[in-house]
Amino acid sequence: MNNESDQGVPASSNVRGAEYPRIHDDLRVTFRLEAPTAQRVQVQPGGDENGLGAGPFDMARDAAGVWRVTTPPVVPGLHYYWLLVDGVAVNDPASETYFGYGKQTSCVEVPEEGVDFYAIQDVPHGEVRARWYFAQATGAWRRAYVYTPPDYDTAGSRRYPVLYLQHGMGEDERGWTAQGRANFILDNLIAAGRAAPMILVMDSGYAMPREAGAGFGPSFIQQISEAFSKLALQDLIPMIDATYRTLAHREQRAIAGLSMGARQALHTGLSHTDTFAWIGAFSGPVLESLDLQTAYSGLFRDAEAFNRQVRLLWLSAGSVETRIDQGLQRLHEALDQMGIAHEIYRSAGTAHEWQTWRRSLHAFAPRLFRA
Amino acid sequence: MNNESDQGVPASSNVRGAEYPRIHDDLRVTFRLEAPTAQRVQVQPGGDENGLGAGPFDMARDAAGVWRVTTPPVVPGLHYYWLLVDGVAVNDPASETYFGYGKQTSCVEVPEEGVDFYAIQDVPHGEVRARWYFAQATGAWRRAYVYTPPDYDTAGSRRYPVLYLQHGMGEDERGWTAQGRANFILDNLIAAGRAAPMILVMDSGYAMPREAGAGFGPSFIQQISEAFSKLALQDLIPMIDATYRTLAHREQRAIAGLSMGARQALHTGLSHTDTFAWIGAFSGPVLESLDLQTAYSGLFRDAEAFNRQVRLLWLSAGSVETRIDQGLQRLHEALDQMGIAHEIYRSAGTAHEWQTWRRSLHAFAPRLFRA
Numbered sequence: 256m257n258n259e260s261d262q263g264v265p266a267s268s269n270v271r272g273a274e275y276p277r278i279h280d281d282l283r284v285t286f287r288l289e290a291p292t293a294q295r296v297q298v299q300p301g302g303d304e305n306g307l308g309a310g311p312f313d314m315a316r317d318a319a320g321v322w323r324v325t326t327p328p329v330v331p332g333l334h335y336y337w338l339l340v341d342g343v344a345v346n347d348p349a350s351e352t353y354f355g356y357g358k359q360t361s362c363v364e365v366p367e368e369g370v371d372f373y374a375i376q377d378v379p380h381g382e383v384r385a386r387w388y389f390a391q392a393t394g395a396w397r398r399a400y401v402y403t404p405p406d407y408d409t410a411g412s413r414r415y416p417v418l419y420l421q422h423g424m425g426e427d428e429r430g431w432t433a434q435g436r437a438n439f440i441l442d443n444l445i446a447a448g449r450a451a452p453m454i455l456v457m458d459s460g461y462a463m464p465r466e467a468g469a470g471f472g473p474s475f476i477q478q479i480s481e482a483f484s485k486l487a488l489q490d491l492i493p494m495i496d497a498t499y500r501t502l503a504h505r506e507q508r509a510i511a512g513l514s515m516g517a518r519q520a521l522h523t524g525l526s527h528t529d530t531f532a533w534i535g536a537f538s539g540p541v542l543e544s545l546d547l548q549t550a551y552s553g554l555f556r557d558a559e560a561f562n563r564q565v566r567l568l569w570l571s572a573g574s575v576e577t578r579i580d581q582g583l584q585r586l587h588e589a590l591d592q593m594g595i596a597h598e599i600y601r602s603a604g605t606a607h608e609w610q611t612w613r614r615s616l617h618a619f620a621p622r623l624f625r626a
Numbered sequence: 627m628n629n630e631s632d633q634g635v636p637a638s639s640n641v642r643g644a645e646y647p648r649i650h651d652d653l654r655v656t657f658r659l660e661a662p663t664a665q666r667v668q669v670q671p672g673g674d675e676n677g678l679g680a681g682p683f684d685m686a687r688d689a690a691g692v693w694r695v696t697t698p699p700v701v702p703g704l705h706y707y708w709l710l711v712d713g714v715a716v717n718d719p720a721s722e723t724y725f726g727y728g729k730q731t732s733c734v735e736v737p738e739e740g741v742d743f744y745a746i747q748d749v750p751h752g753e754v755r756a757r758w759y760f761a762q763a764t765g766a767w768r769r770a771y772v773y774t775p776p777d778y779d780t781a782g783s784r785r786y787p788v789l790y791l792q793h794g795m796g797e798d799e800r801g802w803t804a805q806g807r808a809n810f811i812l813d814n815l816i817a818a819g820r821a822a823p824m825i826l827v828m829d830s831g832y833a834m835p836r837e838a839g840a841g842f843g844p845s846f847i848q849q850i851s852e853a854f855s856k857l858a859l860q861d862l863i864p865m866i867d868a869t870y871r872t873l874a875h876r877e878q879r880a881i882a883g884l885s886m887g888a889r890q891a892l893h894t895g896l897s898h899t900d901t902f903a904w905i906g907a908f909s910g911p912v913l914e915s916l917d918l919q920t921a922y923s924g925l926f927r928d929a930e931a932f933n934r935q936v937r938l939l940w941l942s943a944g945s946v947e948t949r950i951d952q953g954l955q956r957l958h959e960a961l962d963q964m965g966i967a968h969e970i971y972r973s974a975g976t977a978h979e980w981q982t983w984r985r986s987l988h989a990f991a992p993r994l995f996r997a
Contacts, residue, residue, distance in 0.1 A: 270729050340716060345714075354641075401753075
């Protein structure tokens with residue numbers, strides 16, 4: 256320990272044995288890369304609202320060709336980042352990788368003081384199962400991740416409700432467990448008796464047929480929502496209900512998602528209230544532009560029917576993802592005025608990042624499948 | 627398609643939508659990186675015996691700052707590689723990452739003509755389950771990967787034999803499924819009636835207690851073998867037998883591994899023939915130096931007892947990992963001279979790479995758990 260940047264502890268997101276990135280007591284983060292032949296090395300946080308700050312952070316080279324930088328104190332949570340080696344964005348070899356931005360990307364886990372709801376604890380643990388299936392909707396094999404609760408294999412014929420849980424743009428079926436730690440969140444809630452033992456189904460939100468062109472922008476979001484709805488109804492839900500001991504009934508089936516996945520969850524859930532009774536949207540950009548008179552075939556126009564049919568409409572945002580948070584507040588008021596029952600949740604001090612979505616799942620799951 | 631390097635097809639190891647690396651009909655591989663600010667970009671194959679060739683391969687920059695190179699024809703299989711950006715080894719953002727060399731590393735999958743034993747096929751599929759458990763041997767939570775065969779959840783009270791399967795140095799519990807495609811190999815063998823439905827257990831071979839210093843070299847290999855044996859006997863096997871519907875008997879329990887994992891499998895299996903009856907070592911560097919008079923408490927000295935106790939001793943190597951292959955041939959002769967029953971398998975044209983180990987598993991698994 257010859258250097259202040261050597262203090263603190265290795266991030267839990269590091270690969271086995273990697274000493275950097277290191278998290279200091281005051282949540283400054285030290286990054287390190289051995290790169291004697293590089294001319295310039297920087298840390299580039301992912302996206303505009305990244306809890307690491309704005310970046311890029313210039314790293315300083317020592318005589319041995321080791322580059323280091325220590326950031327100012329950062330926001331707790333899991334933050335995407337890259338290293339810029341002579342301007343080229345690459346992964347930090349010291350970090351585990353997480354699928355985001357359409358590729359494998361480095362993340363640093365910054366702990367939140369006193370918070371252990373997503374930590375692995377000494378409680379019974381469920382499994383995260385990779386399940387392969389052929390989807391007619393896409394004409395291709397797919398892999399879904401399925402969380403089964405701790406007693407699944409020992410509970411005989413017991414059947415469970417199911418929450419379908421969608422990731423965000425550029426992520427995939429691995430996101431909710433790798434980044435979101437959804438399995439540990441459920442393990443802990445179930446052990447505390449705070450959530451019903453349930454199955455989580457996490458599939459890729461990318462379900463366009465192979466021949467489809469895939470651009471971006473609003474029409475892409477619409478297309479991808481419709482494609483996922485088709486996949487869910489035609490292939491995924493039937494496969495899950497045929498393969499696992501589910502309670503195959505709308506009252507025991509929920510859908511939620513984050514960001515792009517929030518749009519998909521609302522589109523799929525609110526267009527198929529005969530299939531889903533519990534619907535959650537975390538950091539859904541759709542919220543700012545939702546036309547309550549026309550959306551989802553006018554579903555919101557008859558509040559009484561809506562409130563009878565939809566057991567839970569649950570909406571969340573991080574307080575510092577300003578645009579989405581403000582959209583959520585406006586939607587909240589509009590839904591109240593129309594008499595549409597719903598709940599909102601605001602994650603204090605977090606942005607369009609996984610800490611918002613971990614907290615959202617932790618607040619949402621206990622509300623599901625109640626009498 | 628304005629360029630010869632644009633021909634061929636995207637590698638199946640690419641991330642969703644990535645067009646490069648591309649595999650040509652003659653198994654040349656084109657790599658591509660957009661890096662306008664870099665001064666030099668190269669492709670660096672992993673290790674001395676990498677099927678991509680010796681490298682590094684210099685990439686050529688076009689006017690837009692896109693770098694490309696096409697290799698000579700390469701060996702089929704999955705090959706680790708990095709890109710050297712101004713001399714710094716980094717991952718290719720177009721590649722899925724695979725845990726090897728102690729970090730997340732790029733790989734390119736080069737198909738082998740007419741070979742589909744490790745492809746996903748239209749057969750019933752087992753699951754790959756992530757299972758967390760606390761190990762007394764290490765004082766820490768661990769994650770094992772467990773393959774359950776296709777009928778596991780529908781077969782009522784049926785119990786299954788178990789193959790413990792260890793990765794190589796620098797890899798982890800994900801290797802045998804992500805790189806090795808062990809689940810698809812078993813799915814296909816089971817569907818064809820060529821292997822008994824079995825459970826695969828894939829844990830990390832790194833099982834040193836937290837306080838242990840971990841150097842490298844022969845004593846490290848010895849330590850890590852003993853540490854894994856302790857973990858397996860004390861924690862892993864009891865957990866597996868308590869959690870899954872196993873046939874918890876030596877005649878229904880096998881252990882195998884590759885490279886460092888071969889050493890661990892031999893050490894664990896041959897030191898505990900009361901626990902394991904079927905033992906496999908794929909590309910085991912131990913083979914060149916094994917002293918058959920003293921190894922494993924002199925187990926080989928009594929051939930009759932050995933042959934009665936050990937149902938299968940199965941050894942393999944790739945024909946072009948010369949040192950290990952020659953060691954295997956010498957061991958084969960020595961075992962024959964001593965009357966020790968065993969089988970050997972030689973993977974033609976492959977080196978110390980996953981294609982050798984996929985083929986080894988494909989040849990080994992059908993030999994297990996026969997009457």
